Amino acid sequence: MKILFVHQNFPGQFPHLAPALAMRGHEVLAMTDEKNQRPSPVKTVRYKAPEPVETNGVLGRSYSDFAERGLLAARGARALRDRHGYVPDVIIGHTGWGETLFLQEIWPSARLLVYAELMYRTQGHDVGFDPEMHPDSDEGRFLTVSRSAHLLQGIVQADGAISPTRYQADSFPPELQGKISVIHDGIDTARVCPNREAWIELPGGKRLTSGDEVLSFVSRSLEPYRGFHIFMRALPEVLAARPDAHVVLVGGEDVSYGSRPRDGRSWKDILLDEIGDRLDHSRVHFVGRLPYAHYLSLIQLTRVHCYLTYPFVLSWSLTEAMSAGGYVVASNTAPVRELIRDGENGRLVPFFDVAALSEALIRGLAGDADAPRLRQAARRTILSGYDLHRLSLPRQIEWVESFGPMR
Incomplete structure (x- = not known):
């Protein structure tokens, strides 16, 4: 044809x-x-x-x-x-x-x-x-x-x-x-697969590996549609409880969905101003949009991957994180529930519950005893339905x- x-x-x-x-x-x-x-x-x-x-x-x-x-x-x-x-x-x-x-x-x-x-x-x-x-x-x-x-x-x-x-x-x-x-x-599951040897180097020169306590957040743009404001509000408690944790946020500062802030600032600047000195900035790394190979290394090495979304189009980053065998903490919203079942292949929390999100992220970073099972089940989900x-x-x-x- x-x-x-x-x-x-x-x-x-x-x-x-x-x-x-x-x-x-x-x-x-x-x-x-x-x-x-x-x-x-x-x-x-x-x-x-x-x-x-x-x-x-x-x-x-x-x-x-x-x-x-x-x-x-x-x-x-x-x-x-x-x-x-x-x-x-x-x-x-x-x-x-x-x-x-x-x-x-x-x-x-x-x-x-x-x-x-x-x-x-x-x-x-x-x-x-x-x-x-x-x-x-x-x-x-x-x-x-x-x-x-x-x-x-x-x-x-x-x-x-x-x-x-x-x-x-x-x-x-x-x-x-x-x-x-x-x-x-x-999802190309042969390429997007578990790799405990993965590593990335941050702009300041710090190298992160799977042995480090890494929390990742990925969105095309850092904006409310993908729960950026909820994630940022959870970080002070997470960083206080986990003094060795590093947070890597991938995404641009523009807007992909929804409206821009009325005052002309980015959502990143607004949330940083809101949280103020409650955030340990030395352990929070905004890396912008990464080349695909670097992004892939991040989701392979991260200890916890956080994915939040309004009831909206599902992001490839969720399915790829699961394919990489990620421990995923995600919002309990309709598009996410199509892939993740709480306690079976990931953790779900109410979208607006900052305290519940903090608790779930801390649990994962501390080494959830169920993490190996959840990681394996996450990858099986992608292999069985999305390969x-x-x-x-x-x-x-x-x-x-x-x-x-x-x-």
Whole structure:
């Protein structure tokens, strides 16, 4: 088949699927934003990047932005069709940025498959979950509804959809869930595996190994959506109880999800100011965003890995920490409960309970007698349900090939 991937940040969620389909003899092409600098595993063409768009009214702004990107992607598709005679059998895209909205007008015979990452909802998910950091309001819920428009349109148009977890698939309306196959992106368990010889060197030159008392926290951005404020508030008690512990926080100081602080500061600065001199700064290490190999070494050597999240998209860092045989202390929120069962393959604590989090982290750093069992069970969870090469990738390939060209 001729298979076209469309993703503004390709390879995005498809770094393994796209080359695997090419290896099976399919003709695979990717179309991406002209500014995307990520290396691609397959041949790539580019569409013009969107310019900032002026729109009237807050509620229509997000749809206008996504539709503009969809228009530019469609124009790129039209050039492929008209100049090169290119007609794909299957299009695979991500609904999140609107790129797939108009592609069936260019190629009406192509089957459209989409990555359905999450449907925004006003109840039961992130909206209103943390009133301290993101106060609930009528206007906020109105905006959430309006931001869902392009996601609904994208999955309604699609012939099939894929979501990485059941929680994420269930965020979509029940009448659309029949289109969604739940197949995780997959974890390379051969690479992301226990390694007690792992080590990292901190910016100041200090070297940490698995023999050290290390507590890790990883997030693309250090922000409330990933429980950064709860984690920081737990640290004074943890560091007081464990005088040899070192805390390594991985993540940028910008915002990936939710809103920025109103005063223009970063969430890191706000929390550091709040905690003040109750924190032993010599043992708390903010390392920014790490190269993947350094990040992998960290989750392999850490004694305790903490993962907190709103009811929202699940992070790869959790599944990778579990694959590395990590002792994980995590928030008792719906996306996490899909993977972790308290006392069986990790520890769960209520998201907002700072005292309970401190207690759980201290217990793990002190050498929980159940740690070997929990670590082994965590890895087994990933091996049995999320392994890239044995499970996820074969299922993804089968899913794509099951659609085939329209007859």
